[in-house]
Amino acid sequence: MIPFSLRRGLAAVCAVFLPLAAQADAPKEVRLDYAYYAPTSLVLKQQGILEKALAPQGISVKWVLSQGSNRSLEYLNGGSIDFASTAGLAAVLSRANGSPIKTVYVASRPEWTALAVPKDSPIQTLADLKGKKVAATKGTDPFLFLLRSLQSVGLDKNDVSILHLQHPDGRVALERGDVDAWAGLDPHMASSEVQAGSRLLYRNLNFNSYGVLSVTERFATQQPELIKQVIGAYEQAREWALDNPDALAQLLSEEAKLPLDVARLQLSRTDFSNPLPGPEHIAALKAAAPILLEEQLVRPGTDVVAAVEQLISPQLAASVIQPAVAKAGQ
Numbered sequence: 001m002i003p004f005s006l007r008r009g010l011a012a013v014c015a016v017f018l019p020l021a022a023q024a025d026a027p028k029e030v031r032l033d034y035a036y037y038a039p040t041s042l043v044l045k046q047q048g049i050l051e052k053a054l055a056p057q058g059i060s061v062k063w064v065l066s067q068g069s070n071r072s073l074e075y076l077n078g079g080s081i082d083f084a085s086t087a088g089l090a091a092v093l094s095r096a097n098g099s100p101i102k103t104v105y106v107a108s109r110p111e112w113t114a115l116a117v118p119k120d121s122p123i124q125t126l127a128d129l130k131g132k133k134v135a136a137t138k139g140t141d142p143f144l145f146l147l148r149s150l151q152s153v154g155l156d157k158n159d160v161s162i163l164h165l166q167h168p169d170g171r172v173a174l175e176r177g178d179v180d181a182w183a184g185l186d187p188h189m190a191s192s193e194v195q196a197g198s199r200l201l202y203r204n205l206n207f208n209s210y211g212v213l214s215v216t217e218r219f220a221t222q223q224p225e226l227i228k229q230v231i232g233a234y235e236q237a238r239e240w241a242l243d244n245p246d247a248l249a250q251l252l253s254e255e256a257k258l259p260l261d262v263a264r265l266q267l268s269r270t271d272f273s274n275p276l277p278g279p280e281h282i283a284a285l286k287a288a289a290p291i292l293l294e295e296q297l298v299r300p301g302t303d304v305v306a307a308v309e310q311l312i313s314p315q316l317a318a319s320v321i322q323p324a325v326a327k328a329g330q
Helices: 004-017 039-047 049-057 069-078 088-096 141-151 167-176 188-196 217-222 224-243 245-255 260-268 279-294 304-311 315-328
Strands: 029-034 060-065 084-087 101-110 113-117 133-136 161-164 181-185 199-202 211-216
Touching: 029 039, 029 049, 029 084, 029 224, 039 049, 039 101, 039 224, 039 245, 049 060, 049 224, 069 084, 069 088, 069 101, 069 211, 084 088, 088 101, 088 141, 088 211, 088 279, 088 304, 101 217, 101 224, 101 304, 101 315, 113 141, 113 188, 133 141, 133 167, 141 181, 141 279, 167 181, 167 188, 181 188, 188 199, 188 260, 211 217, 211 224, 217 224, 224 245, 224 315, 245 260, 279 304
Parallel strands: 029 060, 133 161, 133 181
Antiparallel strands: 084 211, 101 211, 113 181, 113 199
16 A cells, blocks of 8 residues: 555656646636638627636636737737637648647638739739739738749749738728739728729639637647637537528628628638538648748748648547537437
């Protein structure tokens, strides 16, 4: 029989090596971003789904508006939010550059970015962009879309003059004629199409990465149950969005202060059908990985493919989504 003093010492030693998840208390507040490019985040916020789920545990919810993936990732890595709504490729870029984040959920597959030009622009092809001014928000899906699009016709970022503007400012610059083209992002892009007649010069769904939800590795380790609750709330919002497309368009219109036809145009390009991170998403992100190295957006020698594999973490979502799907099929 082990003496009590020795057992107590062993317990203390074991406690040191227990996973942080077993030691961390639930926080008093969980902080999420919401974004007009992430419609289910608007549903979650407006309906108070998460607040209702967490109230019995005494956990409050704080919402922070994100204007783009770059801002969302800044907030996440800076510790001001716990859950970040971003483009998948922007999350890969962040991970490859050393930010310890994990993607735990896929909110949507949007075609939320394309290259836009003014309605009367003489530019007709990607090749025509050589030597032109293009607005884009560095570190976001539209920026990476621009680079991949240029590469597809043998150009790179040095063949154009990129003005690094936030998405709303990029739209203004395009419509004022300050730039020749803009790597747009919905709903700003849809607004520019409807209200200013801006024309989409180049579209490619495969160059759009998924809308994802990410957390830090530390938070994933410490708060797995809380993450599952947030994913469960997002699932309720996603199912509502699928069942209520007209109401979703109305909500987006009101929240983003958009005309209803603009909101409908954005949502017509958004697919909410596949929320579980998996091989499809990993393959799409790996296909995009070379551009990060070629354009020197990551340190030379960085294993971006490994970064994708380290980023995508489906386990928590699988424990929420698959049982729900199985139950629905019974």
